[in-house]
Amino acid sequence: MKRYMALDIGDATIGIAVSDLLGLTAQGVETIRRTELSADLDRLAVLVQEYDAAALVAGLPKHMNGDEGTRCTIVRSFMAEAAERFPTMEIYYWDERLSTVAASRALLEGDVSRKKRRKVIDKMAAVYILQGFLDRQQHLK
Secondary structure, eight states, rough: OOOEEEEEESSEEEEEEEEOTSOOOOOEEEEOOOOOHHHHHHHHHHHHHHHTEEEEEEEOOOTTTTTOOHHHHHHHHHHHHHHHHHSSEEEEEETTTTHHHHHHHEEEEEEEEHHHHHHHHHHHEEEHHHHHHHHHHHHHH
């Protein structure tokens, strides 16, 4: 089996989640504080190696009508750089329209403080992205 790594790519942070080895469940790993592209990719490389990830799943923040806007262009650009850096890794995109909303709702229901929510929201969104992708992969089998 292969391990998947999901990325919730934002301007200031990148939320990271990984799958278990069976590809059934997603767990949050960390939130990378973005500085510059090379440093972001360096940190991602460390995590890819640490978790032995074979594929990257990027959340694609489409508009509610399904169109791709500027945010999608930014994500695709980052993933093009990641594909160059990790040429053997498979790259997938997952429609993440409501992942941050769902993550935020879950944190609110869990009574997590506003300060703590801000620190973990991107990582939680990556979990939602990856879990949706994994569920779909299981359905396709």
